[in-house]
Amino acid sequence: MLELKGVSKRFPGVQALDGVSLMFAPGEIHALVGENGAGKSTLIKIITGLLQPDRGEVHRDGRRLRFRSYRDSLAEGIDIVSQEIEVIPESTIAENIMLDKLITRGKTGIIDWPAVHRAARACLERVGLPLPTGTVIKRLSAAHKQLVQVAKALAADARVLLLDEPTSSLTEHEVATLFGILRDLRDKGVTIIFVSHKFEEVFALCDKVSVLRDGRLVGTKSLQDLTRKELVRMMIGRDIDRAHLGRLDAERGREMLRAERLVRKGKVENASFAVRAGEILGFYGLVGAGRTELARVLIGEDRLDAGTIYVRGEKARIRSVADSLERYGIGYVSENRKEEGLLLQSPVRTNITIAVWPRIAGRIVRAVSRTKETAIAYRMIDGLDIRTRGPEQKTEDLSGGNQQKVCLSKWLAADCDILIIDEPTVGVDVGAKDQIHRLIWDLAKTRGKAIILISSDMPEIVRIANRILVFRDRRIVGEIQGVDDPAKSYAELSAAIGMHLH
Amino acid sequence: MPTSATKRPGIGGRTLGLIISTTLLFAVLSLLSQSFLSSYTMFVISRQMAFYVLIALSQAFCLVVGQMSLAVGAIGSLTTIVLGLGLETWNLPAGAAVVLALGVGVLAGLLNGLLITRLKIDSFIVTLSMMFIYMGLRSGISGGSPYKVPESFRAVGQGSLLGIPYVFLLVAVLLGLVGFMFRSTVFGRRLLATGGNAAAARLSGIETGRMVVWAHVLSGAFAALAAVLWASKLGSAAPETGDDWLIVSFAVAIIGGTGLNGGIISGLGIFMGSAIFMLIKHGLVEVKANPYYANSFLGLLILLAIVIDRVRQIYSDKQKGT
Numbered sequence: 001m002l003e004l005k006g007v008s009k010r011f012p013g014v015q016a017l018d019g020v021s022l023m024f025a026p027g028e029i030h031a032l033v034g035e036n037g038a039g040k041s042t043l044i045k046i047i048t049g050l051l052q053p054d055r056g057e058v059h060r061d062g063r064r065l066r067f068r069s070y071r072d073s074l075a076e077g078i079d080i081v082s083q084e085i086e087v088i089p090e091s092t093i094a095e096n097i098m099l100d101k102l103i104t105r106g107k108t109g110i111i112d113w114p115a116v117h118r119a120a121r122a123c124l125e126r127v128g129l130p131l132p133t134g135t136v137i138k139r140l141s142a143a144h145k146q147l148v149q150v151a152k153a154l155a156a157d158a159r160v161l162l163l164d165e166p167t168s169s170l171t172e173h174e175v176a177t178l179f180g181i182l183r184d185l186r187d188k189g190v191t192i193i194f195v196s197h198k199f200e201e202v203f204a205l206c207d208k209v210s211v212l213r214d215g216r217l218v219g220t221k222s223l224q225d226l227t228r229k230e231l232v233r234m235m236i237g238r239d240i241d242r243a244h245l246g247r248l249d250a251e252r253g254r255e256m257l258r259a260e261r262l263v264r265k266g267k268v269e270n271a272s273f274a275v276r277a278g279e280i281l282g283f284y285g286l287v288g289a290g291r292t293e294l295a296r297v298l299i300g301e302d303r304l305d306a307g308t309i310y311v312r313g314e315k316a317r318i319r320s321v322a323d324s325l326e327r328y329g330i331g332y333v334s335e336n337r338k339e340e341g342l343l344l345q346s347p348v349r350t351n352i353t354i355a356v357w358p359r360i361a362g363r364i365v366r367a368v369s370r371t372k373e374t375a376i377a378y379r380m381i382d383g384l385d386i387r388t389r390g391p392e393q394k395t396e397d398l399s400g401g402n403q404q405k406v407c408l409s410k411w412l413a414a415d416c417d418i419l420i421i422d423e424p425t426v427g428v429d430v431g432a433k434d435q436i437h438r439l440i441w442d443l444a445k446t447r448g449k450a451i452i453l454i455s456s457d458m459p460e461i462v463r464i465a466n467r468i469l470v471f472r473d474r475r476i477v478g479e480i481q482g483v484d485d486p487a488k489s490y491a492e493l494s495a496a497i498g499m500h501l502h
Numbered sequence: 503m504p505t506s507a508t509k510r511p512g513i514g515g516r517t518l519g520l521i522i523s524t525t526l527l528f529a530v531l532s533l534l535s536q537s538f539l540s541s542y543t544m545f546v547i548s549r550q551m552a553f554y555v556l557i558a559l560s561q562a563f564c565l566v567v568g569q570m571s572l573a574v575g576a577i578g579s580l581t582t583i584v585l586g587l588g589l590e591t592w593n594l595p596a597g598a599a600v601v602l603a604l605g606v607g608v609l610a611g612l613l614n615g616l617l618i619t620r621l622k623i624d625s626f627i628v629t630l631s632m633m634f635i636y637m638g639l640r641s642g643i644s645g646g647s648p649y650k651v652p653e654s655f656r657a658v659g660q661g662s663l664l665g666i667p668y669v670f671l672l673v674a675v676l677l678g679l680v681g682f683m684f685r686s687t688v689f690g691r692r693l694l695a696t697g698g699n700a701a702a703a704r705l706s707g708i709e710t711g712r713m714v715v716w717a718h719v720l721s722g723a724f725a726a727l728a729a730v731l732w733a734s735k736l737g738s739a740a741p742e743t744g745d746d747w748l749i750v751s752f753a754v755a756i757i758g759g760t761g762l763n764g765g766i767i768s769g770l771g772i773f774m775g776s777a778i779f780m781l782i783k784h785g786l787v788e789v790k791a792n793p794y795y796a797n798s799f800l801g802l803l804i805l806l807a808i809v810i811d812r813v814r815q816i817y818s819d820k821q822k823g824t
Contacts, residue, residue, distance in 0.1 A: 301705065325707035332705060340705050343698040345765060354695060354706045357688045367686040410706065 001025055002047070002078075002160055002191055007056030009042050014400045014427050016042040018215040019056065024160070029182060029192040031202040031223070033235060034212035035457050040195050043212065044162055047193070048080050049073035074100065079153040081146060082164035093140075094120035094133035097152045123151040128177040143170045150178065160191040167201060179205050197286060199228055199494070211235055232490060236459050245441045248466045250279030255313065256418050256450035257330070259298070262307035267293035269474045271307070275450045277417065280441065282465030283454040284493055289471035291454045292335060295420045298452075299324040299332045311418070325355055328418070331411025333404075335422035335454070341407045342395050349377040349391035351406050355414040380409035384439060401425075401432025408439070419443065422454040437464050462489045470496040516759045516814070520774035527781040534788050541665055547780055548666065549735065552673035554776035556728035557747050558754035559680060560721045562772060565755055566684075567710075567717040568697040568764030569618065569625035575747030576636035577610045577722050578729035583640050585730055586649025586739030596655045604726045610636065611722020615715030633748075640741050649739040659734025669731055681769030693717060697764025749800050754779050757807040779803070 002024040009017040017039045024030050034040050045051040047058065049067030058065045060076065067073050088096055094117045095102075103115040120133040129147045137145065146166055153161050163182075167175045182192055182205065196202055202209060203223060211218040211234040218234045253276035262271040268290045275281040283291040296302040298309065300318035309316045311328045324330040334340035342351050353360070353373045360372040377391035384405045388398055395406060404424055411419055421440060425433040441464045443449040455461045461468055470478040470493060478496040480489060531538045557574065564571040584606045588599030610632070617628045661668045683690035695703040696713040704710045725747070733739040758775025759768050779800075786799060 299705075320707075320709060321705055322707040322709055334702075334705055336701075339699075340701040342702055343695055343765070346695075346698055350691075350695075354691075354703075354708075357691055361688045366688045367682075368688055368691060370686070 001059075001061055003059040004043075004047075005057045005059060007043070007046060007053045007058070009046065009051060009053050011400075011427070015215050016427075017046070017053070020212070020215075020217045021056075022210055022217060022220065024191045024193055026159070026189045026191050027186055028208060029186050029194055029206045031206035031209040032193055032195045032212065033197075033202060033209060033231070034218075035235060035459070038212040038235075039215040040212055041164070042215075044080065044082070044164055044193075044195065047073070047160075047162060048078060074156065077157070077159035078162070079156050079158035079160070080162040080164065081149040081153060081166050082162070089138035090136065092134050092136055093124065093131060093148055096137055096148055097123055097133075097155050099152075101155070119155065120151075123155045124148075126154055127151045127181055128174075143174055146170065147174065147178070150181065154181075154185075158190065160193070161185065162193045162195070164195045165197065166194075167196065167198065175201070199231065202231075203228070232494070236490070245438065245464055246445070248278055248280060248441075248444050250276045250444075250466060253277035253279055253448065253450070256311065257298070257452075258310040258313075259294075260308045260310070262294065262297060262309070263305045264293060264297045264302055265305050267302070267474060268297060271476055273469055273476065275418070275452055277448045277450050278444050279467065280444045280451045280453050280465045282461040282468035283452060283471060284456065284458070284461050284468050284496075285471030286456055290474040291471050292422055293474075294471075295332060295422060295452070295454060298420060299330055301332075325414060325416070329414075329416045330418040330420065331355075331414060331416035333407045333411065333419065333421045333424060335426065337400070337403055337407055337427070342403060344394075344396040346395055347392045348381070348386070348388050348395050348398070348406055349373060351395050352377045352380050352391070352409050352413055355410050359414075376413050380406075380413055384409050384412075385435070399432065401428045401436060404428060404432075404436055405439070408436075412443075417448075418450045418452075420452045420454070423456070424453070425455075425457065425460060433460075440464055458490055458493055462493070468493065472496070516811075517768060517771055517774065519810075520757070520759070520771060520778065524774050524777045524781065527778060527785065531781060531785055531788060534785070538784075538788075545662065545665065545667060547784060548670045551773075551776045551780045552667065552670040553728055553732060553735075554750055554754050554779055555673050555677055555772055556724050556731070557751045558758060558760075558772050558776060559677070560724040560728065560747075561751035562755045562758075562760045562767050563693075563717045563720040563724065564625065565760045565762060566693055566697045566764060566767045567714050568700065569714065569717065570629065571614065571625065571718065571721050571751075572629040572748060573610070573614060573632040573636060574721065574725050574751045575744035576633040576640070577607050577725040578732070578744030578747055579640040579741065580610060580636040581607045581726040581729040582733055582739045582743040583644050583649075583741060585733055586644065586651070586741075589651050589655065589739065590649040596652060600730055603730050604723065607722040607726020607729070608719055609722070611718040611720070611725075612715065614722070615718030618718070619711040619714050644741040646741055648741065651733055651738055656734055656737050659731055659736070669735065672731075677769050677773060684767055684769070689716075694765055694767070697761070697766075699765070749797065749804070750779070753800055753804045753807075756804055756811075759811075762808070 004020055004022045006019045006021055007017055008019055020039070020043065032040055032043065042051065046053050049070050049072045052067070058067070065076060097120040098116045103112045103119065104110060105112045117133045124131065124133060127147045127150050129144060129151065131144065137148065140148065166178065170178065186192055194202070194206055206223055208220060209223055209226065209231065210220040211231070213235065255274050255276050258274040260272050262268055271290070271294050273281065283294070285291050293302070297304050298318070300320045300323050309318060311330070316328055318324045318328060338344060343354070353376055356376065357368050360376070361368045374391055380386065381388060381391065386405045386409065387402045395403060398406065408421070424436050424440065428436065437460065440451060440453065444451050453461060453465055468480040469476050470480070480492050537543055560574045561571060581603045585599055585603035588594040588602050589596065594602065614628055614632055617623055618625050658668050663671060684694060692703070692708045693713050693716065695706070695708055696710045700710050729743055732743050754772060754775045756762065757778055758772035760766060760772065782799070782803060786796065791799070
């Protein structure tokens with residue numbers, strides 16, 4: 001029995017987990033579901049020792065576990081299969097599987113390679129992967145890498161096995177094999193924790209489901225007496241009833257951006273769409289479905305392989321981000337605020353004005369006017385209600401929601417009419433989430449911005465977008481018009497990405 | 503005052519620490535030796551400091567964008583040879599020889615920058631290879647013997663105004679300009695942003711590749727300038743010029759608070775850094791330390807500067823709490 005008791009974890013600006021108590025029994029497959037940012041990955045990292053909780057305890061069969069590292073959890077028989085924890089790319093399948101238990105010849109310390117390969121092959125066979133054990137990992141597909149991880153967990157004889165979105169790159173046949181293995185392990189008394197977005201799989205495989213929302217546990221239910229609708233309601237919670245912020249009459253707006261049959265090899269296939277001034281166009285889909293990839297092409301960060309982009313009715317050639325900003329007025333708010341959005345060590349002022357420095361600089365010396373800079377910073381701080389001690393505050397010290405506002409303000413300061421906003425509320429507190437939604441909506445409504453909102457958060461996109469494109473496997477696979485009835489939209493969106501509600 | 507996008511204006515704790523250390527060292531040295539405060543010693547020390555500042559800036563431009571240059575000294579060396587060739591072998595007018603030499607420095611920096619950005623090779627590897635290439639060229643071309651320079655060429659390196667060396671005055675002005683550039687100009691801000699977070703800078707419309715190239719060009723230009731002035735001071739173009747610049751460039755830049763991960767530079771810091779470096783070197787002579795060990799002291803000094811900075815960082819992180 002693996003038990004969490006009141007586990008809490010706070011990151012700067014967001015309460016990732018808030019007093020979560022959960023029990024995982026041996027011989028059960030326990031699904032863990034929740035929207036992005038609900039706290040699933042934090043929970044997984046705590047169980048596997050990658051993070052330590054601020055408060056609360058993890059117990060195993062009544063013993064308190066104190067993990068200081070991933071290694072500690074391995075020693076306890078807890079193993080994880082995820083795309084984040086990488087296998088060692090330069091080494092062979094056998095080495096990866098047998099890494100911490102290489103068989104040696106007696107006590108000489110010399111590795112008995114034939115024995116290692118034999119043991120590895122046995123594990124590979126169990127996961128149905130007929131590959132030579134000497135294959136170098138980096139030559140494998142994502143799917144095969146994942147199966148190698150499962151094999152590794154089998155070799156480790158794990159007693160608790162966590163699987164984080166294990167099927168995202170597997171074929172149907174491989175999924176079936178994996179599920180067979182998992183059922184087999186369950187019958188042998190292994191505790192399996194299964195994190196997935198896909199309801200089909202949760203219902204097909206799992207015994208119990210626990211739902212997390214905004215860092216809290218909504219509840220644990222047996223899947224036998226739960227309908228899909230009820231599960232969606234648990235995931236989305238009060239938001240399901242929360243009304244759309246209001247109609248955006250975009251029909252009258254000018255067409256700001258049109259894309260025709262855009263192709264980025266291996267990332268985006270044949271994407272066509274248009275967005276008008278005063279409209280929020282949602283890009284919905286799972287991570288890797290092609291949404292961010294399309295955005296990067298639109299801003300000139302990645303090369304366009306085929307297709308045409310029109311900005312304000314004219315054919316556009318966007319060669320760099322500088323181009324998209326200066327010539328076409330397109331701004332992109334990255335999904336990775338900290339890595340790609342902000343100079344965290346710099347003051348808020350710098351981050352707000354970075355894209356307008358050339359415009360507020362003198363003609364000859366090109367010195368940035370500090371007065372204008374500070375004025376712009378104050379205008380944004382007031383206008384977007386950014387909570388900071390002032391423009392000189394280090395950006396790192398702001399909460400997630402306020403950092404996100406700083407990211408947005410960069411493009412508002414630069415007068416961009418077309419905004420591409422990627423996962424704006426990941427790692428943001430619930431209250432700030434609402435504020436950011438209203439802010440984005442208001443930018444379209446009262447300031448006539450043409451906005452593309454990329455999100456895998458269903459309530460979010462249904463709440464503020466007035467038209468949603470659904471992305472799956474690098475393509476636009478559906479479009480949902482006029483979002484009036486949230487419940488209907490959820491059903492349509494779920495169906496479009498393949499998690500059927502009915 | 504560290505100008506990064508980062509710090510608030512005003513003298514930060516780090517710069518204050520540098521000022522205090524410099525003052526202390528200065529006081530100790532004046533007590534240790536009667537001749538320390540003489541105008542001659544001051545003249546020599548201030549001129550040497552000026553060279554350290556130039557060499558450190560050459561490194562700091564690269565550090566600011568998150569890179570490094572191991573070729574700082576080698577570029578100085580190559581420049582010296584070109585200068586010597588121009589003045590002695592080709593009999594060019596001093597002005598033309600200087601322009602030629604500076605041009606070579608700029609080109610060398612440009613080449614570094616282009617190799618790094620176009621072929622996406624690490625700056626360490628590129629500048630390491632270039633260092634050896636230039637060192638080889640310098641020895642091959644010069645055969646190890648110095649070139650003569652005309653009397654008139656020595657004016658800048660050896661002259662002074664009101665007892666202050668021309669070189670010092672020139673460098674003070676340059677340092678002020680560099681400080682202004684980073685604090686206020688679009689160009690300087692963009693260099694800092696590139697080093698602060700390249701991905702964020704690029705997604706904010708800054709062409710970071712171009713910034714990196716510029717950083718190396720500036721680095722080459724400053725190394726070349728230091729080499730030309732050094733030849734003027736020395737009264738000959740000596741091939742061994744630049745041999746000790748690698749350690750000097752890192753030591754002074756780092757003691758002066760230049761961020762090793764990019765995005766942070768301070769003009770005043772580099773000035774104080776060069777003062778500390780100079781005073782310690784001078785002090786080692788005063789206390790009659792065995793000169794054969796000099797490099798060990800300098801290495802220790804760099805390490806100390808980094809350790810102090812690291813401890814300060816850990817302390818401030820702790821204070822913020824988690």
